Amino acid sequence: MLTSMRKGAANWLAKGLMAILVVAFALWGVDQWLRGGTQPWVVKIAGEQITSDQIRRTARTLNADPLTALRRMVLERISDEEVKRLGLSVTKEFIVDALSKSPRYRGPDGRFDPSLVRRDAASINLSESGFIERTRAQALRAHLEATLTAEGSDLVVLAEILNRYLEERRTISYFVVPEKAAEKVAEPDEAKLEAFYDANAKRFQTQETRKFAYIAVLLDTFKKPQDVKDEEVQTEFDSHKESYVTPEKRKLQRIVLKDKAAADKAVEALKAGKDFVALGKELGMSETDIDLGEVTKASMLDKKLAEVAFALAKDTPSEPVQTDFALMIVRASEIKAGSTKSLADVRKDIVEKIATQKALEEMQPLYDKIDSLRGKGRNLPEIAEQTGAKVVQVASVDKAGNGSDGKPSVPLAESAPVVAKVFATDIGEEAAPVELKNGGYVWIDVQGVEKAKTKPLADIKDEVKAAYLAEETKKALRVHAQKLIERLAKGETLAALAKEVDAKVETTTPVKRFDKAEGITADAQRLAFFLRQGTHGQADTLDGKGRLVLQVKDITPAFEMKKEDRERSAKAFGREFGQELFGAYVAGIEKEVGIQVNQAELLKLRQDQ
Structure with a gap:
């Protein structure tokens, strides 16, 4: 890949840099955040910090929320690090020459006007040389992404194929074969019951359960919205008035x-x-x-x-x-x-934000102390003794979060991620704290594991027998439905056979492949798109109690795409494919670059959403 990237760089830059410069100025112009800040950092990438103040400035530049801005900033920094690693570069002279040829920087006489470059540089508080360096970095970031973006005539063909695949419509006629139509299944003898039990042992297992303890530091326990003063609300509103304006x-x-x-x-x-x-x-x-x-x-x-x-x-x-x-x-x-929200409109949100910020500040020292003691190898009872935190014992929990009585056994509003962590952790293993979406952290100690085991046949004979009869009835129903399909193939009608099993023929409206057809399952609909017009198949009913016999009644081909529609779809597909490929590429290098996240500061940032 490195060879192809370097080989393609010259052609790509020569042909397309001006387009990237224009797009980059509008969309990638967020590197003002590089100008430093004194606030606590939210993310560190390759040792360099991104602060909350930088993120909020970028969010205002992009007219986006803080988390969207942060994602953009992280992507930029990762791209910069990868550009360095791959040794990609473009000379300052090339960028200057490209700027001089850009229509953006031509005066009324059609000639290059350096004052227009200085205008753009000044608009983002950069010197002329700083603007050139910024443009060079943006061009290389864009090149890294463009190298991974699909393009070419093959995508036009693919767009046509996708159009035929997605836009074709089918009309499906069907009737339901009820369970009573199948041949009655005989009661199983002991040998058949035991053979069925042995072949389906996993169906008759108990669930694995675990015993664990935890300490929870929850944001809600520190939050006191009733203590927020009116003057604090007013100050917050006045200092963020622009955020309450929708342009x-x-x-x-x-x-x-x-x-x-x-x-x-x-x-x-x-x-x-x-x-x-x-x-x-x-x-x-x-x-x-x-x-x-x-x-x-x-x-x-x-x-x-x-x-x-x-x-x-x-x-x-x-x-x-x-x-x-x-x-x-x-x-x-x-x-x-546009619209502007009044203080009355947003008062509740502001109170929540201030209360959350105060709670985070109050919670942080306890989090730091617990995390420090955990890092020193202290167990939960020792940590509780030194911090005053409470250890909660959970005697038994399964993967669904239920105890031995079948009811939820973890007394947390957000228990699912905690249970998931418990089942991903071994006895004695020190796990990282679970960060809760609602605010807070949970530290766990797994104390016992009760593995899943097969229940004795003697204890569940009725359960096994019922399962056997249900399965054999389904088999008999499929056999009967197949016999009906064979009769249809010989010329009998759908209506006549439906009447025979005391059912009636239903017909869907024309549906596309990924539409939701009324009255039939997704599997039945998928089957209908594999069959030829006029042919038949069978599938489960929506309630799973009967069997559906269906026929593809009619096929409406996709509309013929116009040339410009094909080209537009091809471009869109290329962008989607390229972005997905680039996202996967970036995800693959994140570990190498080294990313640290300050969870407490990130949680504060989320409150600005």
Whole structure:
């Protein structure tokens, strides 16, 4: 892979760097967080810290929540480390040359204007040289991802195949063969019962259970919302007023024009009633080129275009506007009004946030002390004695979280992850604390394991007999259903055979492969998509008590894709495939890079969601 990445670098950078520079400025422009901070760190990657203050600044830049911003920042840093490891590079001279050729940095005379580069650099508080270094890093990150992204004509073919696979519709007719239609199963003798018991021993086992103890430090036990003062609420509201504002959003479309003459013709055509999208296509643009997506005014890089676009009435084309990129006409096809929440609207949330922050601060020393003692090899009773924490004993729990009486035996609101940790830990093994989604930590000690064992036949003879009869009845029902299918193949009708078993024929509406067909199971629907039109099959009924005999009544082929739809689907599939491949690639190198997470600070960050 390293060889191919280096080999492809020159061509890729030469052909596509300008597109990446524009996209990078809009989407990857989050490395302001590298400028340091004094707050406690949330994540460390390769020894470098990401603080909560840096995360919140990035979230504001991206117009995203803090956790989304953190994920982006972590991905950037991991990508940077991998770029170093692979030895990928691009010279400063190449970046400068690329910037000089970018339409973004051309003045009204069409020539490169360095002041426009300085403008972008100043907008994110960087020097000109700092901006160039930042652009170089972004280009290499984007190259790392682009190297793993699928592209090419093969994806167009794949898009067509997927379209046929996903869009084909089938109509399914069926009737239910009830249990009573099957041949009656004879009572089993002792030999048959014992043979069935031996062959299905695992069905008649007890569940494995475990005995364990735990210490829980729970956020809710420290949280006191009733103690939050009105002035604290007001201060929090005043300092985060911008977070309570939802900006207006608009879905924008644009038509790019080569000159004023083309603009004048476009304006006349639109005034005469020409469809906006149709006009864009006539001028050589695809729907993807026309669609700018849903944006806020603040997120638009070209402020002149933003002013024009957000002053328009819905579906009203603008006059031609000269942007940093090109001459264009823009319109808003959809408008979502903004809103501002009052203190009364968010008071409850603010109280919860302040109470949670105070609880975290109060909880942290106890967490640190327990974790420190645990690291020194202390057992839970010793830790409880030195910290005042309470040790809780659980005499028996199975994997479902139930005790010997079949009822939940772990007295925690969020017990599932604790039980999972218990069953993943051996006796005497020191396990890492379980972090609870609701806030808090649980330390466990596994004290005993009762392995699953087969119940004696003498104790469960009635249970085994019932299981035998049920299974043999199902076999007899399948045999009977198959005989009916054989008769159908010889020309008898579905309606006649349904009447024979006192049933009636039902027919689904036309369904796609992954739609939910009414009245039949997912397995029956999958079977119907394997059968030819007019042929038959059988499957379980929804309640599992009967057998379904079905026929593929009709097949409606998928619609024929237009050329532009094929190309758009191919691009989308390439992006999805590439992102998934890149995600798997990043996951594979995370361990090598070395990531540390400050759980307490991360929990605080979650409160900002």
